[in-house]
Amino acid sequence: MVKHSKYIIIGAGLSGLTTAYQLLKKGESDILILEGRDRIGGRILTQNHIDFGPAWYQPTHQNLQQLLKDLDVGKFTQYSKGKSVLVYNTMANAHFFETDQTQPSAYRIAGGSYTIIKKLANLVQDRIRLNTRVTGFKANEKYISVLTERDTFSAEKVVVTLPPKLATELKYTPQLPETLLWTMESTQTWMSNAIKVGISYKRPFWRENKFSGTIIGQIGPVMEIYDHTNANETAFSLMGFVNESLRSYSAEDRKERILSYLETYLGKTVRDYISYKEKDWSQDVFTNGTDLKSTYLSPKYGNEAFSSFYMGDKLLFSGTETSPQFGGYLEGAVISGIIAANKL
C-alpha cells in the first residue's frame, strides 16, 4: 500500500529538519521525512564529543543563532588562548602567533553540533523514517510518488534536501529541464571531499604548555588543527582537517604521519591519546555520491533555478547549496529550510 502524506521531505539533515520544524510551527503536521542513512543529521556528525562535520559558526549567521535560541541550545567560543603555530615549511622553524582574545574567532555549539539535530528531531518525533533511500519521483496530475529501494510513498509536495549534485543521481518522471540538471550537476557539494581527524586525550596538555592547540599549515599532513575541548571542559580533544594528499595512504601510514607532525609542534604527549578517529566525507555515498571532485574552488551556491517548483508544482529543491545566502554553511541550510517551508 502506498503511504500518503501532505508533505514529504527527503533528507533529515539540518535543512530538512528545519523545514519540518517550520511547517509544524505553521500548524502543518502531515509530514514524512525519508532519510537514506541509518542516522539523522546528514553532514552534522558529533561522535565522542568531536564534530566530524560542522564545528563553527559566525556572528553573522543570524538565522542559525535564532534557531539555537528557539531550541535553547547554548554556545561557546573557540578556544584560542596561548601560542598558535603557523607552518610555512615543514623543514624550517615554526612561526608562533597569538590571537586577540577580545575578538572571538568563531562560536561552537554547546554539546556539539549534533545537539541542534537532536532538539529538532525531538520536535519532529516519529515523522522520520531512517534507512529509506529515495531513488526517484513520478508525478501525475494530483500527486507525486516518491520511489525508494523498497516502498513507494506519495505526497502533494516534496522537498528534496540532498546536495543538488547528489540529487542528479535520482530518476525524475517526467524528466527535469536540462538546464536545471546541468546546474545541479555543476553545484559542488560543500566539504564533500574533506577528511577530518579527531584525537581525544585525558588532559588538555597543549593548554598546560601554553599552546592554543591551533596549528595551521597548508603543506603539512594536517592543514588545520584546533583545540576541540567540549563546553563543560570534561572531554579534551584536538580536531582538524587532514591534507587530502594523504587519502591514498594506508590508514596506518596516514595516522603515523599525522601524529608525527603534531608531535613536532605539541610534543610527544600527542601520542598518549585515548582515541583517534578520521572521517573521510568523500567516501560517504550520502554526501558525495560516487564522483569525487575538489570543493575548495570557489563554489557558487543559491542558483535562481532552485527558487522554482518542478514536476507540475510538486517538487522543490532545498538544502544549503540552494540557499541565496551563506550557501554551504549551517546558516545556508537553515535559510533554505525556512524558505522551503514558506514556499510550501
Ligand SMILES: Cc1cc2nc3c(=O)[nH]c(=O)nc-3n(C[C@H](O)[C@H](O)[C@H](O)COP(=O)(O)OP(=O)(O)OC[C@H]3O[C@@H](n4cnc5c(N)ncnc54)[C@H](O)[C@@H]3O)c2cc1C
Ligand atoms: C567536514 C565538514 C565540515 C564543515 N564545517 C562547517 C562549519 O564549521 N560551519 C558551517 O557552517 N558549516 C560547515 N559544514 C557544512 C554543513 O555541515 C552543511 O552546510 C549542513 O550540514 C548541510 O545541511 P543540509 O541539510 O543542507 O544537507 P545534508 O546534511 O547533506 O542533508 C542531506 C540529507 O539527505 C540524505 N540523503 C542523501 N541521499 C539520500 C537519498 N537518496 N534518499 C534519502 N536521503 C538521502 C543524507 O543522508 C542527509 O541526511 C561542514 C561540512 C563538512 C562535511
